[in-house]
Amino acid sequence: MDITELTVHELQDKLKNKEITISEITKAYSDRIKEKESDVDAFVTILADEAIVKSRKIEEKINNGELKSSFAGIPIGIKDNMCTKGIKTTCGSKMLENFIAPYDATIVERLNKEGMINLGKLNMDEFAMGSSTENSAIKKTKNPWNLNTVPGGSSGGSAAAVAANLVPWALGSDTGGSIRQPSSFCGVVGLKPTYGLVSRYGLVAYASSLDQIGPITKDVRDCAMLLNVLAGRDEKDTTSIDRPKVDYVEALKNDVKGLKIAVPKEFFGEGINKEVKAKLEEAIAKYKELGAEVEEVSLDIAEHALAAYYIIACAEASSNLGRFDGIRYGHRSEKGETLRDIYFNSRSEGFGPEVKRRIILGTYVLSSGYYDAYYKKAQKVRTLIANKFEEVFKNHDVILTPTSPTTAFEFNSKSSPLEMYLADICTVSVNVAGLPGISIPCGVDGKGMPIGMQLIGNKFQEETILNVAYTYEQATNFRANYKPEFKK
Amino acid sequence: MARSDYEVVIGLEVHAELSTKTKIFCSCPTDFGGEPNTHCCPICMAMPGTLPVLNERVVEYAVKAGLATNCEISRDSKNDRKNYFYPDLPKSYQISQFDKPLCEHGYVEIEDDEGNLKKVRLLRIHIEEDAGKLNHDEFGGGSLVDLNRAGVPLIESVSEPDLRSAGEAERYLRKLKSIFEYIEVSDCKMQEGSLRADVNVSVHKKGEPFGTRTEMKNMNSFRSIVRAIEYESNRQIDVLEEGGIIEQESLRWDDVSGRTFSMRSKEDAQDYRYFPDPDLVAIRLSEEYIQNIKDNLPELPESRKERYMSEYKLSEKDANLITASKYLSDLFEGTKNVCGNAKLSANWILSDISRILNEKEMEPDQIPFTAVQLGKMIQLIENGTISSAIGKKVLTELFENPIDPEGIVKAKGWIQISDEGAIKAVVMQVLEANPQSIADYKAGKDKALGFLVGQAMKATKGQANPQMLNKMFIDELRK
Amino acid sequence: MQVSREQLLHIANLSRLNLKDDEIDNYLENLQEILTFAEKVNNAPTDGVDETIGANDNYNVFRKDEVIPFEDKEALLQNAYSQERGMFKIPKVIQ
DSSP, rough: GGGGGGOOOHHHHHHHHSSSSSHHHHHHHHHHHHHHHHHHEEEEOOOOOHHHHHHHHHHHHHHHSSOOOOTTTOOEEEEEBOOOOTTBBBTOOOOTTTTOOOOOOOOHHHHHTTEEEEEEEESSSGHHHHSSSSSSSOOOOOOOTTTTTTSSSSSHHHHHHHHTTTTSSSEESSSSHHHHHHHHHOOOEEOOOOSSSBOTTTTOOTTTOOOEEOOOOOOOHHHHHHHHHHOOOOTTTTOOOOOOOOOOOTOOOSOOTTEEEEEEEGGSTTTTTTOOOOOHHHHHHHHTTTTTTTEOOOTHHHHHHHHHHHHHHHHHHHHHHGGGGSSSSSOOOSOOHHHHHHHHHHHHSSSSSSHHHHHHHHHHHHHTTTIIIIHHHHHHHHHHHHHHHHHHHHOEEEEEHHHHHHHHBTTTTTHHHHHHHGGGGGHHHHHTTTTEEEEEEEEOOSSEEEEEEEESSSTHHHHHHHHHHHHHHHHOOHHOOOOOOOBB | OGGGGGGEEEEEEEEEEEOOOOOSSSOOOOSSOOOOOOOOOOOTTTTTOOOOOEEEEHHHHHHHHHTEEEEEEEESEEEEEEEOOOTTTTEEEHHHHHHHOOOEEEEEEETTTSOEEEEEEEEEEEEOOOOOEEEEEEETEEEEOOOTTTTEEEEEEEEOOOOHHHHHHHHHHHHHHHHHHHHTSOOOOOTSSEEEEEEEEEEEEESOOOOOOOEEEOOOHHHHHHHHHHHHHHHHHHHHHTOOOOOOOEEETTTTTEEHHHHHHGGGGGOOOEEOOEEEEEEEOOOOHHHHHHTTTTOOHHHHHHHHHHHSSOOHHHHHEEEHHHHHHHHHHHHHHHSSOHHHHHHIIIIIIOOOHHHHTTGGGGGSSSSSHHHHHHHHTTTTTSSSHHHHHHHHHHHHHHHSSSHHHHHHTTOOOOOOOHHHHHHHHHHHOOHHHHHHTTTTTTTHHHHHHHHHHHHHOOOOOOOHHHHHHHHHHHO | OOOOHHHHHHHHTTTTTTOOOHHHHHHHHHHHHHHHHHHHGGSSOOOOOOOOOSSEEESEEEEOSOOOOOOOOOHHTTOOOOEETEEEESSOOOO
């Protein structure tokens, strides 16, 4: 038995039956990282040794009754934009290459409380800006299915690590598709929760009104379990919502009979790869077979959403990233004498080209004379998009679309930033409207690369999309049929 | 043209630090002073990933301030980011309010230069966070950033350009300060920087449209505000008279040279790129919330003034002077409660204490002693333990070393001599030494009595009971 | 909207970013392309639609005015490039 092949719920079963121990789990992952990390380069910081020490302490605590959580001793990987006290948090940037946070993010506190073990910090596009993880200043993460292709982004390290069994599950963050698109590229499950379901305190902000933390897992049940740990109001984040606790695992009914699935035709038009489209159509047929009612609808928002997204996200980012001035933390240039030099040189040396591009775009759209034409207009479009989704959800339970127009592409294959932005065309509208979305694998293309299906729910309807995803997964069992091959 | 052909137009943006226990967006203390960067946490240091949470008391205090200055309170408000780079601003944006301030369209009443009542309109009062402090590094020649003050809550009160002289500006600022003190939202200590004003000045020929304004930032004493307005308005008139034009710019007032200087270079053209802070949610105030604050508003100066006139029979002038400052007014009420004599309490405050404050260039909030101490001192006079003359000395002492006045009197040996025998001895001694004065008195020169009493006081170092001295001299001289 | 070189430099200055000469043309081209795409928001039928303010419908989420001191003062300073007497050191600021 290869422990690292198992899902977390399988690990829990084996722990319960005393077939394995926590130390054995940690050891298995430590070995797996030694074996495969050099192929994938998913980690910025590996904490395998620390994890082994921690696993012994956790075992002690379990034995003397201090820890009762069923997650105690389960390892996890964390995207490197979530603050971990005493451990580097780089955001994939030269700016924060050596930054050690003085505090734990709220979700990190929650993992710690459950007794989960941090296996390491995972690579990402710099400050979560990108769709391929190529924008990391630290290293180039590869897609375990084909090492010549990107893992997607910005949570590329998280998705690749889960796909390559380097961690049993991981945390990602999603601003415009950064959990779902890499999950799609790497053939794993990724969920972006409703805005406000999960605390953002300690998540280094890219675009505050769009960012959400969510799980990246091997299967839907794990996804529901991890969401159980993450969800809940945090008094440190005023945008987190106070609502009754839900058990997402209980929502997995394995039944979609009578459920109404909307398929917006605009998400299947030109620009969507034929093989992707074909697999999605197979999935739609499967849902019909399982008893769901599928209806084609019109939801002509994708381009407007993408345009509004880049205006709003960059505007917020330009302000959020002002704090990196080389004074209290972060890269400080050795060049220059004056305060002005420190600002300009530290920021220009510390930020990579994509980050600078978005700061400049964001500064432009907020600047005097342009605010109304871009930012204000984009915020109106945002309302419009939310209204249009609402319209669809009046008569439907979920919306089904591709997660990405394509499967994983090769490194350096996008000729312009805009072309890269278009990779987010299927996912951004979900963030713009603050809705939950999940990506699950629904097959592979001719080259054996995974294809993702996105299921979008109404606000706080994570239970519905998890159940719809779960029912499909149970009926098709992607993991049993396909495995990443580390093709070189 | 003469200066009198010009009209000066002044508007004030007044920043008052709120006297909350904690900062506006985190749970760090707001106490003044403290070792550098010890009243800080990841939030006010703008560590990556941190988020602000608004202090409920900041909203309450701002609403209080708005109600006390006749503002309309916004039912729907929000926080915005003002983006600019400066080392005392750790996030590189200040969380402030842009288009939906908590309070709008208020006014306060002052006396204009002719002594008539004048309404000065308030455009708005909004909440925002203070910046940190830059200290000079004596050794390395650099600057040092201390963020203890970063995130201390402020209310900014923006007046309309309704003020027409330095005097009006001063009275307006004093009035605003006094209101904030009365409603206890700010201690308004200018010397600690908890009350500061940005002063906008322009001039124009009477009958013509307003001129271009300049702004002098962060002024924190009444004296420099008055001087700066006078200097800057004269400078502008001179420029115009010489055919020049006024540039809209920020100026720095230099107290030592008594001049203003241009502050920013052209390359730092500002564009604050205000936008709603996505980390904070909307503020919606209900009628009940606002009514509840209104119902619990402390007594304002106008009402105290009326009460002092009706209950304690103070003159309107005296009541005005005392209620102009909450510190004086509180001192008066406290003193009166201890000594039981409102009139005497008022007299001491308006004569000797005000004189000393003037001499020392101190504000009432800097009075070091308590109302109990002052009240006890008045009691000592009332019960004959000390004379009024000694009282003045005790008061001087209280300003230096505010301890129990009885302790001062004992330690200094200032207890009044009321013993008849002892007084008689002094009287006889003085009469013996001044035969000419006796003659003068008998010749009808009443002044001679004053001289004799003065000599006796001198001989007893002011400790003799003056009433007894007076009586005894008259008795002896009439013999 | 057409972005000029001067505008780009002004924006870079506001953002405290240096752009090297060879970067300027590249950024100018990117910015123009992205802005042209972003202008698609203008085709959206937003008449009578309110702008979204805030990330969601939450409101009045406040904190009590109670002091909670942050204990780990050292950790707050540990990432600074230069410090002196517990303060962050920077070149002299002329005020």
